[in-house]
Amino acid sequence: MARRKRSAWVSFTLLGAGLAILPILIETGIGRSWVRVIDFSLLYIMLAVGLNIVVGYAGLLDLGYIAFYAVGAYCYALLASPQFGLHLPFWAILPIGAAAAALFGILLGAPTLRLRGDYLAIVTLGFGEIVRIFLNNLNTPVNITNGPQGITLIDPIRIAGFSFAAKHHWLGLTFSSPQQYYYLFLTLTLALIFVALRLQDSRIGRAWAAIREDELAAAATGINVRNLKLLAFAMGATFAGVAGGLFAGFQGFVSPESFNLMESVMILCMIVLGGMGNIPGVILGATLLTVLPEALRYLGDWQQAWLGRIVVDPDDLRMLLFGLALIVMMLYRPAGLWPSRLRRREWEDQRTS
Amino acid sequence: MNDIVRIEEVSKQFGGIRALNNVSLSVLKGEILGLIGPNGAGKTTLFNILTGLYTPNSGQLWLGERSMLNLKPHQILQLGIARTFQNIRVFPEMTALENVMVGRHARTRAGLLGAVFRNRRTRTEETQIRTRSGELLETVGIARHSHTLAKNLSYGDQRRLEIARALATEPQLLALDEPAAGMNPAERDTLSELIRTLREQFKLTLVVIEHDVKLMMNLCDRIAVLDFGEKIAEGAPAEIRANPRVIQAYLGTEA
Numbered sequence: 193m194a195r196r197k198r199s200a201w202v203s204f205t206l207l208g209a210g211l212a213i214l215p216i217l218i219e220t221g222i223g224r225s226w227v228r229v230i231d232f233s234l235l236y237i238m239l240a241v242g243l244n245i246v247v248g249y250a251g252l253l254d255l256g257y258i259a260f261y262a263v264g265a266y267c268y269a270l271l272a273s274p275q276f277g278l279h280l281p282f283w284a285i286l287p288i289g290a291a292a293a294a295l296f297g298i299l300l301g302a303p304t305l306r307l308r309g310d311y312l313a314i315v316t317l318g319f320g321e322i323v324r325i326f327l328n329n330l331n332t333p334v335n336i337t338n339g340p341q342g343i344t345l346i347d348p349i350r351i352a353g354f355s356f357a358a359k360h361h362w363l364g365l366t367f368s369s370p371q372q373y374y375y376l377f378l379t380l381t382l383a384l385i386f387v388a389l390r391l392q393d394s395r396i397g398r399a400w401a402a403i404r405e406d407e408l409a410a411a412a413t414g415i416n417v418r419n420l421k422l423l424a425f426a427m428g429a430t431f432a433g434v435a436g437g438l439f440a441g442f443q444g445f446v447s448p449e450s451f452n453l454m455e456s457v458m459i460l461c462m463i464v465l466g467g468m469g470n471i472p473g474v475i476l477g478a479t480l481l482t483v484l485p486e487a488l489r490y491l492g493d494w495q496q497a498w499l500g501r502i503v504v505d506p507d508d509l510r511m512l513l514f515g516l517a518l519i520v521m522m523l524y525r526p527a528g529l530w531p532s533r534l535r536r537r538e539w540e541d542q543r544t545s
Numbered sequence: 546m547n548d549i550v551r552i553e554e555v556s557k558q559f560g561g562i563r564a565l566n567n568v569s570l571s572v573l574k575g576e577i578l579g580l581i582g583p584n585g586a587g588k589t590t591l592f593n594i595l596t597g598l599y600t601p602n603s604g605q606l607w608l609g610e611r612s613m614l615n616l617k618p619h620q621i622l623q624l625g626i627a628r629t630f631q632n633i634r635v636f637p638e639m640t641a642l643e644n645v646m647v648g649r650h651a652r653t654r655a656g657l658l659g660a661v662f663r664n665r666r667t668r669t670e671e672t673q674i675r676t677r678s679g680e681l682l683e684t685v686g687i688a689r690h691s692h693t694l695a696k697n698l699s700y701g702d703q704r705r706l707e708i709a710r711a712l713a714t715e716p717q718l719l720a721l722d723e724p725a726a727g728m729n730p731a732e733r734d735t736l737s738e739l740i741r742t743l744r745e746q747f748k749l750t751l752v753v754i755e756h757d758v759k760l761m762m763n764l765c766d767r768i769a770v771l772d773f774g775e776k777i778a779e780g781a782p783a784e785i786r787a788n789p790r791v792i793q794a795y796l797g798t799e800a
Contacts, residue, residue, distance in 0.1 A: 387661050394655065395650060395655045396660050398646055399647065401638075409635070410636075411617070411618040412628055412630075416619045
């Protein structure tokens with residue numbers, strides 16, 4: 193037991209050290225653009241872990257999840273840009289964005305309480321699109337969102353005078369902006385993962401699981417199904433609100449087209465691919481689906497170099513491989529790449545029996 | 546008056562079908578009340594009304610002096626009425642222990658902040674939930690399957706699990722919908738024994754729906770008979786056995 197505990201500590205320390213030097217290795221090894229890719233994958237991990245609360249824990253198939261990311265991003269954009277001339281500090285905006293997203297989660301969740309499965313998916317899909325279309329059209333009669341042009345010149349994230357946009361020297365090393373954002377995003381990602389893990393293994397997490405398994409029996413076992421569903425929507429939305437705020441500060445620009453249906457579908461795919469309900473699986477899924485498409489871009493360069501022309505467009509190839517991967521998954525690992533221990537055992541049971 | 550629940554002239558219609566017609570029934574504190582009747586007589590409908598899953602079209606529902614009409618299922622459970630289902634409804638992808646732990650939900654309080662920060666109170670509560678749930682699995686006799694997924698349990702064990710989950714909610718009245726369905730004669734015997742033990746141990750009042758008339762005659766203090774949505778008889782098992790209307794309902798009229 194003591195030995196197992198020690199080896200757990202060793203692997204934790206190694207993991208921590210690895211995560212700490214990752215952006216330095218990547219920037220010197222393969223370039224700064226890849227640090228940005230890693231930053232984005234951290235944002236997507238936050239989103240996937242948040243959506244996993246709604247879909248994986250509580251079993252509510254939400255196809256409009258990206259709307260809450262949009263709410264968080266636009267909150268930041270409106271409160272820290274020349275759009276309204278507001279420049280609120282980061283520590284104030286992030287909670288506001290998270291709270292606004294949670295509120296939207298409840299508002300959009302409330303009308304769907306009686307719906308399940310396919311019907312819920314269709315309605316949430318519609319809600320997601322409504323939010324995007326609103327953002328696209330709220331430039332008249334009063335210009336709030338600046339419509340399809342989006343909001344530019346958003347303040348970079350700045351905490352206590354430390355600007356994440358500027359270079360900093362520390363311990364004889366120079367840290368670029370994407371590297372500094374990496375550490376910020378990593379901290380918040382770890383915090384959100386911690387919250388998600390704690391929630392899963394709690395009275396509330398069990399109630400969510402019960403609703404997922406059998407809503408009627410859950411109600412008859414004393415669970416206030418309405419409140420707990422709303423709580424799941426609100427929690428999931430909060431995660432997306434935080435990620436959205438970070439996204440806006442990181443990019444310096446938001447526009448409605450970043451929040452289309454395809455994004456919602458991608459986040460759902462991350463969960464399904466990784467292993468629904470299991471946090472390590474969800475993290476794996478989110479990482480793979482953000483890093484692999486970027487890696488595929490190299491295929492274009494290689495084709496150019498070896499064949500003299502581009503035979504297969506990397507973007508097409510991406511979709512092709514993506515579809516193929518999902519089919520292979522359905523056939524060979526229907527519970528995801530890294531399912532929870534319980535689900536894996538069950539899947540193996542079914543195969544052997 | 547020592548009745549715990551009073552059902553007064555309750556009617557329920559589904560479209561043109563009268564599932565229940567003016568049914569009145571009192572459940573006395575501490576008794577085992579049997580509810581029998583041919584298929585489609587309205588027994589489960591009555592259970593669903595009693596536990597808040599259906600709202601009756603007319604009639605009243607009392608728990609002591611308190612009206613239970615228009616209460617949600619979880620509110621009725623909070624007041625101390627728990628149930629099991631005819632077509633077993635355990636949480637299939639959760640372990641037996643987790644199933645029972647869900648039953649503790651209504652009697653525990655930890656919220657969002659407690660879950661995230663795991664303060665001392667939450668930790669104590671969580672330990673109590675776990676211990677109590679383990680004990681209840683022991684009580685119904687399936688403790689050895691604590692960590693088995695509910696859906697992998699045998700039929701009889703799933704029924705026992707449902708009872709444990711219901712007990713975890715600390716009910717004063719427990720409604721069992723065909724608890725012996727799908728059990729063999731030996732299992733049925735241990736089941737009636739279990740039901741009697743539970744009554745003593747938890748000071749329960751029980752309402753039981755069951756088709757096995759022999760089992761019911763031995764188990765119940767009183768029996769009510771439903772036929773085509775109406776209550777046609779109520780009384781001690783011996784009276785019910787001799788009641789001509791009951792015999793008619795079960796054997797059919799000689800035309």
